[in-house]
Amino acid sequence: MTATVRTRFAPSPTGYMHIGGMRTALFVWLWARHNNGTFILRIDDTDQQRNVEAALAPIFRAFRWLGLNWDEGPDVGGNFGPYYQSQRTHLYQAAVEKLLAEGKAFKDYDSPEQIAADRAVAESAKQQFVNIRRSLELTDAERAQFEAEGRPYVVRFLVPRDQRVAIDDAVRGHVEWDGALMVDPVIMRSNGTVLYNFATVVDDAHMQITHVIRAEEHLTNTAVQALLHQALGNTPPVFAHIPFITAPGSTKKLAKRDIDKLRNSPQLKKMFDRADEVLPQLGLGDSKILNPLMVEYYERLGYLPEGILNALSRLGWSLDDKTEFMTLDTVIQNFTLDRIVKSPAGLDAEKLQSYQQHWMNQLPLEDKVAGCLSFLQQAGLVSQTSDAAIQSTVGQVVTGLADRLRIFSDILDYKEFFVADDALVYDEKAFKQRVVDAPEAVGLLTALREQLATAAAFDAPALDSLVHAFVESQGVKIGQIVHALRVAVTGRAVGIGLFDALAILGRDRCLSRIDRTLRLANRQS
């Protein structure tokens, strides 16, 4: 068996890339790559919206950001195009004609109202509804008359009701359905367009897809699709239905419609809040525009593709009993369908965060600096990213930040290094607690200021010993001065190592900030 594996992901142009859909796409892509096969991107735009182009942009963007390339599809072409369903109607038409000619489908002249009435009757009798095939009973004369008067009809696939359909799903195993319980599905609307379930079968066969890997909610569709493949004389693909992703703390499918509930869920609230904090600074709106259900959220907030890919890979799949951190290559090497978990998995923000943190820590300093620089620039905090002095400052801050930098936008929490001295905003609470109300803080700060002004060296180790010598000579504890000093120069009670911070800012800026603090404190007391 040397047949090339061909897989496909078929998004519809919705205007954003759903994180759950991305996980499905990743698995589909992974299976192709694992087998040195072909990954195809096909656009399910049978629904014809006006702005397909714009609605597709975020989807392509997400694939590109994560580095999931496609071998056939929009932009790259391929031998089985076009890759937009809206451009493949001739193939669907031909398939409908074929089924009609072979008596495997029929024109149904029943009105939607009639069908609805039939359904109501069945339901009130507590019986399984299967459509009544009235149009099959039509005489030739009646049929000719309907045809002549142009009576509208849909084309239904004629389900073999005496048959059971079975598939051997690569993750679920043997699944079967009873044809007698199935409704003849509409494959072509009265306006001549075909339905998804049918177009998919035609396309999958035509594009020689070997493995249909998709989310579990399509499992029920598969009965019809398997039957359709059979009727069309296709070699059916292998189906693999992977579990969907559930909302955190829930067992229900993660869905955009529940966005308001998710916003307030304890698990996701932090992520929404972070968006509201960061996005406006970048001029990208807020959490109403980008939320954690969208791949672009992660990109815009400065997550690493490595982190997201790692997290997504581990949602419903594992390499073994211990391995958590994996590069894409490692996952490709080891990705097999039989290791896909059957039950749904919840998206865990904390765990995702931990993958992200791991990969951020792995990143070389220069890459971290470049990433942060880009965010600082977007926020208007630095203007010239090529400026050597700025690069050096960012490098020092990032080094001082060490593990505290989890996502690139975290750098925006350390504005104190990038704002002018007189523009530094003091945290009110910290300022009051550590400077105004702290006993002797102002006096100590004043005394220390003079020593800083004349210090021989202004690097972190030197400052460290200077401050320690200072507290010894003053007979106070170190805690009495460090907090005040930190607030004075950074405006906040928390941050990177104090002496690193002082050194990065340099003598002049530190003194200027201490002076300003002293003035403000005197005014307040």
Add this chain to the structure above:
RNA sequence: GGCCCCAUCGUCUAGAGGCCUAGGACAUCGGAUUUUCAGUCCGAGUACUGGGGUUCGAAUCCCCAUGGGGUCACCA
């Protein structure tokens, strides 16, 4: 409701009859380190939905129950 799928720590998972007094990770809770926050290190607790079988032996196989979910469109 019919059909279909699923069921191990709070969460993501390992487990394909004896290696399981159930392993790992995240989270949680202790302790240590630290000028703060974070981190790091050490430690702790927490799970096989229930009931029947099969077997010398079951988290693992079978059946039933229960629970959860998906799907039932001229949407995709």
